[in-house]
Amino acid sequence: MPLHRRSLLAITPALAAALSFGRLSHAYSRPAPMDEIRLWPGYAPGGEGVTVTPEVVERSTDPDYNDRIAKHTRDPLLTVVRPVQSNGVSMLLIPGGGYRWAVVDKEGMDCARVFAVMGYTCYVLRYRLPADGWAAGPDAPLQDAQRALRLVRAHAATEGRSADRTVVLGASAGGHLAGLLGARSDATYAAVDAADQHSHRPDALILLYPVATLTDPYAHSGSRRELLGESASPDQIAAYSLEQMDWSGAAPTFLLHAMDDTAVPVENALMLSATLRQAGVPVEVHLFEEGGHGFGIRLIEGRPAAVWPDLVRAWLGRRGL
Structure with missing residues (x-):
């Protein structure tokens, strides 16, 4: 059932603002062409043994919104969603997909449009997948994430934003990838140009229902x-x-995280929050009674978790972001 203006206004002030600024003239209509930035100046590293064929699949049967997934990406890229008026902060969005594919819209473009209305210059990452034969194996997606964050900082510096006001938002398996980006200090590839002089660690990290532990039973x-x-x-x-x-x-x-998440149990967020506290990392945790998994923006109408974009904005605002 398609969402309409009235139902969106009931979801959250963030979405109401999106509509009032004319960014979503019809609920989740197909986006206008956006800027795209290729991550690597040539071929992505370590692709000599890669033979897969890239594919973007549209899962939605409703003409009012997209629900695309990218499979077997070989030329990773950033899609830029720009605000009408910038607040000076850049946001890198890393959607989920279980490392089997990368979601394009639900946790990418949909979220980017909402945060762009708040003033954030948003970059949605389409990354390589670890099982496609890349030499770096499980670090192939992290290579893309580190490169993406450095490129975002480099573009911020040339566009009048501060390079050190760059936040990362990751969801589900994209939350795991964003978490690796936040935790690991080692560079996973050799520098290719001047952009790689920038830091590959975020200035703030937002993890939605993240895959955190890879240990059983969670x-x-x-x-x-x-x-x-x-x-x-x-x-x-x-x-x-x-x-x-x-x-x-x-x-x-x-x-x-939602307490009723049956795909990625809430213990993932609880275990990670305990580690963060022990490491002295400032952490804020929001647990919702219901919401399930993978809700992004569009799938939380009338649910408690619908307020999450405004909670993120308030949290970032307290940090000058």
């Missing part, structure tokens, strides 16, 4: 399988479990 088994394969060792699993990583010096982090 792991999202599909994400673990796509990232590490069917027979990952305990050491590999531990190395990519966010709650077992060293978060010292990481950016302030915002966690949001």
Whole structure:
């Protein structure tokens, strides 16, 4: 059932603002052409053994909104959604997809439009997938995320925004990738140009229903399988479990999860929040009674979690972002 202006106005002030600014003239209508930025000046690194064919699949049967997924990406990119009036802050959005594909709209373009209305210059990442034969294996998506964040900072500097006012929002498996971006201080690829002089760690981190642990019984088994394969060792699993990583010096982090999430159990956020607190990382956690998994913006009409964009805006605002 398509959403209409009246129902959207009931969701959250953030969406009401989006409508009032004319950014969503009809609920989740197809976007106008946006700027796109290729991540790598040539081929993405380590692709000599990659033979997959890229594909973008439209899952929606409703002409009022898109629900695309990107499979087997070989030329990762950023799609830029610009605000009418910039607040000087850049936002990198990393959608989910269980590392099997990367969502384009639900946790990408839909969220970007809302945050662009708030003044954020938004960049939606379409990243490579770890099981497609890249030499870096499970680090291939992280290579793209690190490169993307550096490019966002470089573009901010040339467009009059401060490079050190850059936040990252990740959802589900994209939350796991964003978490790796926040926790890991090591560079995963050799510098290719001047953009790589910028930091690859966020200034603030927002994780929506994130895949955090890869250990049973709370792991999202599909994400673990796509990232590490069917027979990952305990050491590999531990190395990519966010709650077992060293978060010292990481950016302030915002966690949001629904208690009734049956795909990625809420324990993922709880375990990670405990690790963050122990590491001395400022953390704010919001748990909602209902909302399920993967709700993004469009799927939370009338649910408690519908307020999440405004909670994020308030949290960022307290940090000057």
